Amino acid sequence: MEFIELHNVYKTYYIGDIDVPVLKGVSLTVARGEMVALMGASGSGKSTLMNILGCLDHPTSGEYWLEGREISRLTADQRAMVRNRQLGFVFQNFNLLPRTSALENVAMPLTYTSDLSDREARHRAREVLVRVGLQDRLDHEPSQLSGGQQQRVAIARALVNHPPLLFADEPTGNLDSHTSEDILRMFKQLNESDGITIIMVTHDAEVARHARRTIHIHDGVIVNGEQTHNPEAGPVGTALGSGDTV
Amino acid sequence: MKVYRTIRTAMKALRRNPMRALLTTLGIMIGVAAVIAMMEIGAGSSAAVQKSISSMGANVVLVMPGTATSSGISFGSGSVTTLTPDDAQAILRECPAVRTAAPAVRARTQVVCGNRNWVPSSMYGTTPAFLDVRDWTVVDGDSFTERDVLNANKVCLLGQTLVRELFDGASPIGKEIRVKNVAFRVVGVLGPKGANMMGMDQDDILLAPWTTIKYRVTGSTLQSANQSAAAAASSTVNTLSNLYPGGQAGLYPQQSEVQAADTPLPVRFANVDQVLVTARSAPEIPAAISQMTALLHERHHIRPGESDDFTIRDMTEMSNTLSSTTKLMTNLLLCVAMISLVVGGVGIMNIMLVSVTERTREIGLRMSVGARARDILRQFLVEAVVLCLVGGAVGILLGHGGSTLVRMLLHWPVQTSPTAIAASVVVSAAVGILFGYYPAWKASRLDPIEALRYE
Numbered sequence: 001m002e003f004i005e006l007h008n009v010y011k012t013y014y015i016g017d018i019d020v021p022v023l024k025g026v027s028l029t030v031a032r033g034e035m036v037a038l039m040g041a042s043g044s045g046k047s048t049l050m051n052i053l054g055c056l057d058h059p060t061s062g063e064y065w066l067e068g069r070e071i072s073r074l075t076a077d078q079r080a081m082v083r084n085r086q087l088g089f090v091f092q093n094f095n096l097l098p099r100t101s102a103l104e105n106v107a108m109p110l111t112y113t114s115d116l117s118d119r120e121a122r123h124r125a126r127e128v129l130v131r132v133g134l135q136d137r138l139d140h141e142p143s144q145l146s147g148g149q150q151q152r153v154a155i156a157r158a159l160v161n162h163p164p165l166l167f168a169d170e171p172t173g174n175l176d177s178h179t180s181e182d183i184l185r186m187f188k189q190l191n192e193s194d195g196i197t198i199i200m201v202t203h204d205a206e207v208a209r210h211a212r213r214t215i216h217i218h219d220g221v222i223v224n225g226e227q228t229h230n231p232e233a234g235p236v237g238t239a240l241g242s243g244d245t246v
Numbered sequence: 247m248k249v250y251r252t253i254r255t256a257m258k259a260l261r262r263n264p265m266r267a268l269l270t271t272l273g274i275m276i277g278v279a280a281v282i283a284m285m286e287i288g289a290g291s292s293a294a295v296q297k298s299i300s301s302m303g304a305n306v307v308l309v310m311p312g313t314a315t316s317s318g319i320s321f322g323s324g325s326v327t328t329l330t331p332d333d334a335q336a337i338l339r340e341c342p343a344v345r346t347a348a349p350a351v352r353a354r355t356q357v358v359c360g361n362r363n364w365v366p367s368s369m370y371g372t373t374p375a376f377l378d379v380r381d382w383t384v385v386d387g388d389s390f391t392e393r394d395v396l397n398a399n400k401v402c403l404l405g406q407t408l409v410r411e412l413f414d415g416a417s418p419i420g421k422e423i424r425v426k427n428v429a430f431r432v433v434g435v436l437g438p439k440g441a442n443m444m445g446m447d448q449d450d451i452l453l454a455p456w457t458t459i460k461y462r463v464t465g466s467t468l469q470s471a472n473q474s475a476a477a478a479a480s481s482t483v484n485t486l487s488n489l490y491p492g493g494q495a496g497l498y499p500q501q502s503e504v505q506a507a508d509t510p511l512p513v514r515f516a517n518v519d520q521v522l523v524t525a526r527s528a529p530e531i532p533a534a535i536s537q538m539t540a541l542l543h544e545r546h547h548i549r550p551g552e553s554d555d556f557t558i559r560d561m562t563e564m565s566n567t568l569s570s571t572t573k574l575m576t577n578l579l580l581c582v583a584m585i586s587l588v589v590g591g592v593g594i595m596n597i598m599l600v601s602v603t604e605r606t607r608e609i610g611l612r613m614s615v616g617a618r619a620r621d622i623l624r625q626f627l628v629e630a631v632v633l634c635l636v637g638g639a640v641g642i643l644l645g646h647g648g649s650t651l652v653r654m655l656l657h658w659p660v661q662t663s664p665t666a667i668a669a670s671v672v673v674s675a676a677v678g679i680l681f682g683y684y685p686a687w688k689a690s691r692l693d694p695i696e697a698l699r700y701e
Contacts, residue, residue, distance in 0.1 A: 051695050054614070056613075056614060056694050056695050056698075057695055076618070080617060080618040081616065081618075083613075083614060085616070089614050089615065091611075091698070095607060095610075095698070097262075100258065109616055111255060112612075112618075118251075
């Protein structure tokens with residue numbers, strides 16, 4: 001069993017009487033420690049796929065196995081627990097709490113895990129902030145930080161629960177090219193030295209080049225050769241280096 | 247997720263926008279302040295009204311002798327002579343709900359001073375406790391004492407009307423007046439009371455020890471002051487001279503008046519016309535009545551089923567009027583308070599709804615990092631409750647300060663009401679929960695995907 005396995009996932013939205021199929025049988029395997037870029041035009045279903053992978057949504061049909069656990073049939077509360085313990089999110093627009101210090105922003109996810117004392121939580125938040133290089137910005141509020149710094153706070157927040165899997169939704173979309181390089185380097189470093197699996201959604205081929213594997217999605221199906229499967233064919237685990245490599 | 251952590255998260259969220267939090271809670275603050283100030287001023291004035299009514303005798307219970315009946319002929323109220331001064335003492339001693347008890351004998355006769363005379367509308371022989379019962383003060387001189395009562399000393403207190411009529415307003419202290427030819431020394435003047443609720447002049451009064459009135463003025467040991475009975479009584483003990491001879495021939499050699507006055511016969515039994523009793527407080531009146539009834543049954547050897555030889559009356563009507571007025575006032579104030587609190591609550595709901603909309607992204611983010619729907623619900627609910635409680639606390643301080651200011655500047659009577667304070671805390675928490683629930687529920691129902699994408 002691989003780290004992430006998607007079997008024949010369909011997602012259909014029902015708007016009034018009209019069925020809008022968004023994902024049409026996606027099967028996908030991601031091994032632990034991979035860094036994957038998910039590419040596609042807008043409307044291709046990459047956000048929907050991302051939401052399903054990120055346990056924010058559940059598929060209409062199909063199976064989603066994460067670390068050997070079937071996720072798609074979990075209740076909303078159970079999915080919240082999975083998001084808290086196993087996943088980290090980094091967003092395009094950072095989504096930091098305004099007028100709240102970097103340290104408290106990073107410690108925020110820990111308030112939903114009851115097994116840490118306040119002191120431990122702050123200690124851990126400081127640790128991750130140091131790791132993203134913001135040791136001297138602990139008490140700064142988002143408005144006092146540059147875009148790159150804000151994104152690094154967001155990364156620290158995603159890492160504070162030590163998740164094995166990190167989702168980045170257009171992480172460099174709001175950053176200039178120089179800062180983007182920094183952030184992407186940080187992702188790479190996290191992936192290589194800490195073994196965190198990273199799934200990065202982007203429409204920018206430059207960004208996708210940093211990933212060791214790119215999955216193209218188009219019209220609800222995965223299009224690049226080895227990732228597009230016949231629904232009957234079953235999942236195919238793909239080794240590192242497939243797709244575009246740096 | 248621990249409760250204190252939720253509270254802290256809520257506090258942090260509120261501190262992010264302190265101005266808005268302040269304005270939001272202003273409604274509750276003003277509401278609670280109004281409640282507290284109203285309650286305190288209301289309680290103060292109601293206590294003041296109660297006090298002034300009780301000075302007229304709202305807590306007074308009257309014990310009267312009952313009716314004597316002979317061959318089907320009733321002699322009317324007060325015609326049995328079984329109520330004694332000892333009963334009064336026993337009531338005071340043995341009834342815990344009774345604060346004071348004063349026996350009283352009544353007389354109605356002429357008072358003479360020099361060339362002036364007057365018939366006071368009430369002349370009471372009693373004990374010093376009478377002043378306490380009627381909440382009466384002595385403005386000039388002193389009251390007579392228990393020793394005066396024991397010795398049947400010829401001392402008296404005069405009401406304002408008597409002072410005016412007999413002394414033309416000059417101080418009568420130490421002067422002598424004659425009551426039915428018995429010389430009394432005036433020891434004190436009672437404070438003015440004015441007319442009572444029936445329009446009778448309460449200052450037209452003479453108070454003396456009951457022994458003096460009983461033995462020296464009315465001169466009867468076994469007769470009541472019942473008008474028809476008193477009319478026949480004329481065996482006057484007189485220290486000066488027997489001005490109105492009319493006595494019948496006695497069986498025994500008659501003592502001279504001086505002898506009789508110097509050696510009063512030991513009195514085994516004396517009846518009084520009424521006993522005035524005050525209960526410790528208005529609510530204790532029924533208890534006082536039942537205690538006295540039981541005690542007098544025992545003392546008068548009245549078996550169950552026999553009719554009482556006494557009647558007990560209280561000022562039920564007066565205290566009922568008082569309590570219904572107070573209740574009406576309190577309820578009115580409560581209505582006003584409720585309305586202002588509801589308005590405050592609507593304000594809270596309004597701002598919480600705005601806040602939920604404004605913080606949709608934050609809610610989405612919190613959900614994406616693992617907050618469950620109920621965590622979000624709890625966070626917003628706690629925020630509303632914290633707002634309300636803080637507003638309530640400030641409101642209590644403001645209201646209390648306001649009523650203190652009223653007391654100091656306007657000299658209105660004010661009474662701190664712990665019940666109102668406790669109720670305000672509970673009500674503001676309830677308002678927080680009630681009006682905070684809908685916005686919190688709305689927040690918790692947000693779809694994290696939609697919420698994250700919300701602009």
